[in-house]
Amino acid sequence: MKDLKVGVSGINAVDNPGPGVGVAKSLKEWNKDIRIVGLAYDAMEPGVYMKWLIEKSYLMPYPSQGADAYLQRLLYIKETYGLDAVIPTLDAELPLYIEYADYLRDTGIANFLPTKEQFRLRSKERLPEVAEKIGVKVPKTVSVIDYKGLAEALNEVGYPAMIKGLFYKAYKVYNYQEAVEKFNAIVSEWGYPVLVQQVVNGEEINLVGVGDGEGGHFGFLNIKKLWITQLGKVWTAVTIKNHKMLEAAENFVSTFKWRGGFELECIYTPEGELYLIEINPRFPAWVYFATGAGINLPARLLMAALGEEPPRDWDYEVGKLYIRFTDDFVTDMGIFQRISTLGEV
CATH class of the missing domain: 3.30.470.20 (ATP-grasp fold, B domain)
Known part of the structure; x- marks a missing residue:
């Protein structure tokens, strides 16, 4: 356990922070000898520079680039530095990790993830089903794919209302013009359908x-x-x-x-x-x-x-x-240069 090396993603401790820094802090408090391997998607993610917490960091390919490139990167880390387990913390990467969870375990990279169905x-769209089974309520929600449906849904749920993507993004709107603007923003980024939800x-x-x-x-x-x-x-x-x-x-x-x-x-x-x-x-x-x-x-x-x-x-x-509070520290520009050019630091 002393030389355990654990990969953690979501080390973007910014105004919209990922969970990675909190996960890393927790693991260090449990076992100070654990070495945290930061899995970053951008050279400017603050966790890359927090060397007192994350000993080694690597730039990862985006999951959208395909499983082969992603898995090869993980295996490279495993072979060159060591990677005993991984804790992915971002929604966008989880489908890939779940799909290849058994493969990763077979290569010696432990994980503990939900199933595909979970x-x-x-x-x-699944919230009403889940809510009923666990004994709670769910706000009135209407799935829409066009402006006509949007207007009808807003008439049904009233204002203010939440305009939500199926998986990401949520905006509170107070009139039809705002609703159309947010509807268009979600469609352009995430596609259809868009959900109109009652505000509780x-x-x-x-x-x-x-x-x-x-x-x-x-x-x-x-x-x-x-x-x-x-x-x-x-x-x-x-x-x-x-x-x-x-x-x-x-x-x-x-x-x-x-x-x-x-x-x-x-x-x-x-x-x-x-x-x-x-x-x-x-x-x-x-x-x-x-x-x-x-x-x-x-x-x-x-x-x-x-x-x-x-x-x-x-x-x-x-x-x-x-x-939660903001903090700052000063480090060396060489770290940025190395992570940008070599992909690891």
């Missing part, structure tokens, strides 16, 4: 966990958002224990036998109703909150990937406060 549950007012509460793939789990952490950025990212939050959400999470992992990390995003209304808003099939950017509250979920996922039995206790204190 990954498909993240589609917002209440507290934004989230939950992060790791399912064991057999109907159980290795721990949950339930939070309430206190302050979010303009991009909707958690900036401050507090630990809570909303019994409806905890029960829904238990139902989620037992019903779907979820394997790996996940996040549930919900709205809890003043009337005491819980609405499922989104399912994320990986750790959220705020995953370090769980570690700070005493439940090191990234470490537990890694243990499961390596064939060990992780702890299953997950009691935590209500009222723990999570604070």
Whole structure:
């Protein structure tokens, strides 16, 4: 375990941060001798330069360039530096990792990922099905493919409304002109269909966990958002224990036998109703909150990937406060030059 080398993606700790830095911090707190291998998609991802946390970084080809190039890059890292396990944290790369999970394990790169069918549950079109099975509600949602359908859907759900892509992007709109603008933006980037969703007012509460793939789990952490950025990212939050959400999470992992990390995003209304808003099939950017509250979920996922039995206790204190802050540091331009020209540093 002393020379364990673990690849972590999503090390873009920017205004729209990935989960990678939180995962890396969690793994280091579990075992300071672990060496983190940063899997970056851009030479300017801050994690590349955080040498006190991420010892080695590599530029990765985009998954859209095809599986062959991506897998060859991982095998190159395995052969030249070492790569014992990988924790992918970005939606866009997960289909590739899931497709080749067995192949990676056969080459000695451990992983612990959802199945293809579990990954498909993240589609917002599947939310009503999931919500019914786990005992919560879902906002009224209409799938549209043209302006006529958009207008009819807005008349049905009312204003304000959410305009959402099937997998990515969500905008709150207050009139038809705004809705058309956001509809066009989503279509140009992600295609059809576009979802028009009712806005539900209440507290934004989230939950992060790791399912064991057999109907159980290795721990949950339930939070309430206190302050979010303009991009909707958690900036401050507090630990809570909303019994409806905890029960829904238990139902989620037992019903779907979820394997790996996940996040549930919900709205809890003043009337005491819980609405499922989104399912994320990986750790959220705020995953370090769980570690700070005493439940090191990234470490537990890694243990499961390596064939060990992780702890299953997950009691935590209500009222723990999570604070995200900006920081800066000065480093050498040579790091940028090497990662840009050699693809590794």
